Amino acid sequence: VCVDEVIERVLSGDRGLLPDAAAADMDEERVSQQAGRIRAFLKVQDGCDYACTFCRTTQVRGPSRSKSVAAIIDEAKRLVANGYPEVVLTGINLAQFAPPDGNLASLSEGLLRIDGLRRLRLASINPYGIDEDLVSVFPGDDRACPHFHIPLQSGDDSVLRVMARGYSREFYLSRVELIKRMIPQATFGADIIVGFPGESDAAFQNTLSLIKLVGFANLHLFRYSPRVGTIAADARDQVPEAVKRERAEQVERVYRRCQQDLLSSYIGKTVSVLLEEKTRDGWRGYTREYIDAHVHTSIAQVPGDEIAVRVTGVGEGFLLGDEK
Ligand code: SF4
Structure with missing residues (x-):
């Protein structure tokens, strides 16, 4: 074939x-x-x-x-x-x-x-x-x-329909609500495409509002780029590159603000960190909620040790903390 x-x-x-x-x-x-x-x-x-x-x-x-x-x-x-x-x-x-x-x-x-x-x-x-x-x-x-990476792609029903994603904005949010209700400490990740053919300003605003509603811990952001042999590649209403870039920047700004708010909510709390690599002044690893954590510890550790960490601050996209 x-x-x-x-x-x-x-x-x-x-x-x-x-x-x-x-x-x-x-x-x-x-x-x-x-x-x-x-x-x-x-x-x-x-x-x-x-x-x-x-x-x-x-x-x-x-x-x-x-x-x-x-x-x-x-x-x-x-x-x-x-x-x-x-x-x-x-x-x-x-x-x-x-x-x-x-x-x-x-x-x-x-x-x-x-x-x-x-x-x-x-x-x-x-x-x-x-x-x-x-x-x-x-x-x-x-x-x-308790970390759920749930691809979103768009927060707008008309775009989701054209993408043939098989769910609506409401259904997506219902899954997030279900998880938040049953696991209050759960965090979320998603993939998002901006500038999909036919994405209007109003449709894009729906994506932004959903990002704020969920408050993602991490986001994989893509500017739409056509793949040969796909239906979307042949769509006539392609979004100009400059608009895609502008939308990607807006998503990045909104997401980073939400992420910093989420990370700041951990300050003063204790998280469990599975250590992965040694850094200059401590260790780096991930919490159960899949949040990057940089840990100061004076006790000898090896990769794979899981330790309790008191969160003392946040960096850009990561937690800072001391071993308890
Ligand atoms: S068609 Fe592609 S993007 Fe859609 S659910 Fe399957 S693998 Fe994922």
Whole structure:
């Protein structure tokens, strides 16, 4: 199948054009990546059944498929035995994780029964993958890290519809509210695209207002750039580059203000930091809420130590604190 044909067939609604990859049994895959000796990324799902109009993933990676819960737990046990204190569950579209023997909630519960696992995180998960069952796993166990990276892309319903994202602004906010209600200390991250074709000033303002409402701890911001072979690339109402730049700057300003407010709210509190790397005057690591923390400590430590830290101040995008 040539590339042009793949694109044409996908755009006409045909999905999963890479039968070999699509049919591959994920249980046979060992695709975990590691970040240093702290965080192991365990891929539990591949492919995607959605067809967002800016994305080529479905064309390239085929339909969604999931590793079985049994195989994942087996793999996680080996990662933990090899010294990784933190496991991050990843997927191309983690919200579509649908193994034959469970779901994301039961998988998380199973993983939390592994001796030696100290932190469990979900990587990016689309809003339709978040339900009460899944969220209820988190308050019961400190090791389940209360940080949710939920791709947003736009805070405006008309843009979300044209993107074919499969959720509305209201639904997105309902997921955030559900999490905040069940896990008050939860923090949030998101991906946002500015300057998507047809994004009006009013639509962009809806994105800005949603950023303020959620108060993200981290944000991946993209200026829309067309991908050949996608529907959005051929849209006539492309947004001028200068407007995209201006909108990106506005998002950055609003996000940084919200982030600093969030970080300042930790001053005087105690957080748990998993140490990752030594710095000139201490250590650097992440809190359970996935906030970057710079820690002063006079006690000898090694990467992977988890210590209680009293937050004394904030830097640009990170916490400052002393070991308690
Ligand atoms: S953006 Fe994500 S959900 Fe949408 S088609 Fe691409 S991989 Fe799937």
